[in-house]
Amino acid sequence: AQERYASIRDKRAETRCGTIVGLQMNAGLMADLPSLEGSGAEGVGLFRTELQFLIRSKMPKRSELSALYARVLDAASGKRVVFRTLDIGSDKVLPYMKANDEPNPALGWRAIRVGLDKPGIMRMQLQALIRAANGRPLTVMFPFVAQFEEYRAARAEMDKTLAREARLGHVLPSHLEVGAMLETPSLAFAPKKFFEEVEFLSIGGNDLKQFFFAADRENELVRRRYDTLNASFLTFLEGIVARCRETGTPLSFCGEDAGRPVEALCFAAIGITNLSMRPASIGPVKNLLRRSNLDEVRQVINEARDRGDQSVRPAVMDYLRHQTP
Ligand code: PEP
Ligand code: MG
Numbered sequence: 082a083q084e085r086y087a088s089i090r091d092k093r094a095e096t097r098c099g100t101i102v103g104l105q106m107n108a109g110l111m112a113d114l115p116s117l118e119g120s121g122a123e124g125v126g127l128f129r130t131e132l133q134f135l136i137r138s139k140m141p142k143r144s145e146l147s148a149l150y151a152r153v154l155d156a157a158s159g160k161r162v163v164f165r166t167l168d169i170g171s172d173k174v175l176p177y178m179k180a181n182d183e184p185n186p187a188l189g190w191r192a193i194r195v196g197l198d199k200p201g202i203m204r205m206q207l208q209a210l211i212r213a214a215n216g217r218p219l220t221v222m223f224p225f226v227a228q229f230e231e232y233r234a235a236r237a238e239m240d241k242t243l244a245r246e247a248r249l250g251h252v253l254p255s256h257l258e259v260g261a262m263l264e265t266p267s268l269a270f271a272p273k274k275f276f277e278e279v280e281f282l283s284i285g286g287n288d289l290k291q292f293f294f295a296a297d298r299e300n301e302l303v304r305r306r307y308d309t310l311n312a313s314f315l316t317f318l319e320g321i322v323a324r325c326r327e328t329g330t331p332l333s334f335c336g337e338d339a340g341r342p343v344e345a346l347c348f349a350a351i352g353i354t355n356l357s358m359r360p361a362s363i364g365p366v367k368n369l370l371r372r373s374n375l376d377e378v379r380q381v382i383n384e385a386r387d388r389g390d391q392s393v394r395p396a397v398m399d400y401l402r403h404q405t406p
Contacts, residue, residue, distance in 0.1 A: 086364025090121035094367040097374040102349050104367060105163075105357040107335060109133070111149070114156040116360035121367070124161035126357025127222075127283065127335040128153065130206065131168050139177050143205045143212075150213030161220055163283070163357075164210055165262065166203060166235075168192045168224035172299060187288075187297065192225030197234050207242040212251055219254035222283060226261040226268055229275040235261075236278075262335075264288035269321050276328040283357070284321065286336025293317060308392040309338045310347055315382065315393060322352040333357060342369040343397060350378035372404070 094102040105126030106116060110133075117125065133149060134141060141149075153162055170191025174180055183189040196203040210219060223235045236259055247253055260281035263269060266289070276282075286309070291298040293314055294307040307314070325332040333355035338344040340362030346369055348356060358366065378397065385396035 086121075086368055089364070089367055089371065090119075092121075092367075092371070094370045096349070096370050097372065098376050100349065100354060100375050102345075102370050103333070103355040104363050105161075105333070105335075105355070106360045106363060107357050108153075108360075110136075111152065113360070114153065117157060117160065120360035120363045122160075122360060122363055124163075125153075125157060126163055126333055126355070128162055128164045129168065130164055130166060131173050134167065134169065134175055135173060137177075140175075140202075143209050146206065146209035147212040150210055151215065154213060154217055161218070163220045163222050163260070165222045165224050166193070166196060166206055170195055187291065187299075193223050193231050193235060194225070196223070197231060197238075200238060203235070203238055204242055207239055208246060211243065211246050211254060214254040216252040216255055218256040218258075220258040220260070222260045222262060222281075224262045224285070225264050225288065227265040228267060229271045229278075232261050232275065232279055235259075260331075262288075263321065265292055266317070269317065269324070273324075273328060276324055276330045279330060281331040281333070282321075282325060284318070284332070284334040284336065284353070286334055286338045289336070290314065290338075308394055309341075309344050310392045310394040310397065312386045312390060312393055315347065315351060316386070318348070318353065319351050326352070331355070340366060342366050343394065343401070346370060346373055346375075346378055347382060347393065347397060350375045350382060 094104050103123055105124045106120055106122035107127040108114065108125050109129035169175055170189060171186045181190055210221060221239065223232065226232045239259055243253060258280045260283065261279050262285040263282050264285035287298055290309060296303040296307055298304050322332065332353060334348055334353045335357035339348065339356040340358030342365050345356055345366045349370060381396050381400045382393045385393040390396060
C-alpha cells in the first residue's frame, strides 16, 4: 500500500484550499520505527510507552528504558516524538503488577491515576526520558487527564524530576514540552487557565468517543453503534477546537479515527489540523486531503447538521462521490 502513495510520500498534506495538515505516526515498539522513513510521517505524534512494559515479564529497569528511548530519538533523527507516559490499567494490565478487581476498569484506576498514586514508576520513567534526551528536545504527554489538578500534579513531578536530574549532573533536555491527552469529556470543560498552562493537547479519540457515547470501545455489541461522524460528536470536537484557538493551545488528534480518510478529512475541516495515525494510514489520508477543499467540506458538514442528520457521513460521502478526481 505504501508503494501506491510513494509519489506523495515527501509532499505535504496541503489541501486545495491551502491548509497544511500535519501528519504524524503512532508507535510504541522498536519495530515501528523504520516506518518513520517509509510512511512520510513528520514525527511520532503518539509513542505508547506502555507497550514496552506489556511485552515484558518484569518491570523494566530505568537504564533499559533510557537506552530504549534514546534509540527512539536516534531513529527519529530530530523529528518530534511525543512520549506518552505509562497508560496502564483498563484494557492494558501489566502481568507483574497486582491486578485490581475493578467492576469497571475503563472507568477505574488507570493511566495518570496510577501514575499520581504510585509516583515511583512515573518518576523512574520521567528520569529515563530525560536521560535518553541527553540534551536533545523532549516532548512528554500525560494520558487520561480528567481535570486540571491532575495535569498540574504531573507537571510538578516533571519539574521535581528535572531539578533532581540537574543536581545529579545529568544534561537536561534542550527544550521541553509537556502536554496532556484529552480523553474524557470533563477536560474539554476545564478552566481556561488549564488551556493556557498545558503546552499542547492531543485528543485520544478512542477513549473520548467511548466516554462521550457511554459505549465501551471493547464491546462488539456497542463499539460501532455510534458513528465518529455523529453530528453531536463533531459539535463537541468543534468546542474543543474553539477553546484551543482562544488560548493558542496546539491541538492534535491521535485516536484510530485519525487514520480513516473520511474522518481525517472532517477533523481537518472543523479545524483539527494535526493528526497522528498508524503509519500505513498516512498515504491514504494525505491523498484525500490533497484532493479536498476543506471550506466545501465544512459547508457540507454544517448543512447536514442544520438538516438534523444524525451523522454527517452520508452527506460527506455523497459530496466526495461527486468530486472531480
Ligand atoms: C485514545 O484513547 O484514542 C488513544 C490514542 O489512546 P489508547 O488507544 O492507547 O487508549
Ligand atoms: Mg486512550
